[in-house]
Amino acid sequence: MAGKVPRMKLGSQGLEVSSQGLGCMGMSSFYGPPKPDSDMIALIHHAIASGVTFLDTSDIYGPFTNEILLGKALQGGMREKVELATKFGLSFADGKREIKGDPAYVRTACEASLNRLGIDCIDLYYQHRIDTRVPIEVTVGELKKLVEEGKIKYIGLSEASASTIRRAHAVHPITAVQIEWSLWTRDCEEDIIPTCRELGIGIVAYSPLGRGFFGSGPKLVSELSDQDFRKAFPRFQPGNLESNALIFDRVNAMATKKGCTPSQLALAWVHHQGTDVCPIPGTTKIENFNQNIGALSVKLSPEEMTELESCTSVDLIKGDRSPNVLWTWKNSDTPPLSSWKA
Numbered sequence: 001m002a003g004k005v006p007r008m009k010l011g012s013q014g015l016e017v018s019s020q021g022l023g024c025m026g027m028s029s030f031y032g033p034p035k036p037d038s039d040m041i042a043l044i045h046h047a048i049a050s051g052v053t054f055l056d057t058s059d060i061y062g063p064f065t066n067e068i069l070l071g072k073a074l075q076g077g078m079r080e081k082v083e084l085a086t087k088f089g090l091s092f093a094d095g096k097r098e099i100k101g102d103p104a105y106v107r108t109a110c111e112a113s114l115n116r117l118g119i120d121c122i123d124l125y126y127q128h129r130i131d132t133r134v135p136i137e138v139t140v141g142e143l144k145k146l147v148e149e150g151k152i153k154y155i156g157l158s159e160a161s162a163s164t165i166r167r168a169h170a171v172h173p174i175t176a177v178q179i180e181w182s183l184w185t186r187d188c189e190e191d192i193i194p195t196c197r198e199l200g201i202g203i204v205a206y207s208p209l210g211r212g213f214f215g216s217g218p219k220l221v222s223e224l225s226d227q228d229f230r231k232a233f234p235r236f237q238p239g240n241l242e243s244n245a246l247i248f249d250r251v252n253a254m255a256t257k258k259g260c261t262p263s264q265l266a267l268a269w270v271h272h273q274g275t276d277v278c279p280i281p282g283t284t285k286i287e288n289f290n291q292n293i294g295a296l297s298v299k300l301s302p303e304e305m306t307e308l309e310s311c312t313s314v315d316l317i318k319g320d321r322s323p324n325v326l327w328t329w330k331n332s333d334t335p336p337l338s339s340w341k342a
């Protein structure tokens, strides 16, 4: 099975990853109860054997338990086979939710992630959310030191605005920007995607299946456990869900016509955005994982892309993409460097 998944360059600094990644968040957190370690380790090993080597985690997934899980999965020679991405910047210490990007926090978070993952160096280290109290130059300045010390190889940003990306990139090359990008979340196309392309930054599309909605449609919502944070998502609320279900019906009908599944069609749409885009669908099931790599073989003509986009046009989508829009790129501009007192 190895070799089935093509490789791609992510950014301009030399990082090479599988052209589809594996989002590991739902294995440990946010999407219902944590799944058994042994099953998730088997899934991760299956992904690596299939050629999906770009693994995505964060210290906040659990918190911490997803990194610990990956640490276990990467033992026994697996670490050398993968490109490991993790993130810092969302802190839930002492029951207080906070976004943190000051230099001392960045360093402590990195050391702690290295420790949990049981590795010497993180391949791609993202700032998960931007701390709007700290000039981005200061946060990236500390990340630059971590690169120089060999603790991280490449720097990424997640949910950063175009101007924040630009300022960060002036301090140290940014290799990848991670952003929500899918058939029904396209606001990044206006500013963020063109900025990444201008600067040669790779694009990592998170939640490319619309948080699972393009996998199973409204059925997903009726099956969510009480612990699943998607229960609070505006697009899944009564009133919005009935309208959004029609979008799924259209995508599903197109998939049937095309001879693929709706999740494959949704993922293929992301793959067709360009060779600089790497989607990282999340799954906890080998069966769904296998289906998702099948998306790499789904070819869409320009006419089919247009048809698909008309099925999911913005006026048809009801509800914000997230219950907490304050914690997205729209609120990620930081103060000027001159204002910073260390």
Ligand SMILES: NC(=O)c1ccc[n+]([C@@H]2O[C@H](COP(=O)([O-])OP(=O)(O)OC[C@H]3O[C@@H](n4cnc5c(N)ncnc54)[C@H](OP(=O)(O)O)[C@@H]3O)[C@@H](O)[C@H]2O)c1
Binding pocket: 022, 023, 024, 025, 026, 031, 056, 057, 128, 158, 159, 178, 179, 205, 206, 207, 208, 209, 210, 211, 212, 213, 214, 215, 216, 263, 280, 281, 282, 283, 284, 285, 287, 288, 289, 291, 292
């Ligand atoms: N930077 C950020 O702020 C941020 C935010 C969110 C997520 N992420 C990252 O992005 C990754 C992916 O995003 P996501 O997990 O939110 O959303 P997603 O990839 O859009 O969807 C994941 C959901 O789709 C289901 N699914 C996967 N493949 C399927 C298939 N073939 N058929 C039917 N259902 C399928 C999964 O369920 P099963 O487990 O049952 O397959 C899961 O519920 C995360 O794991 C995380 O690493 C980053």
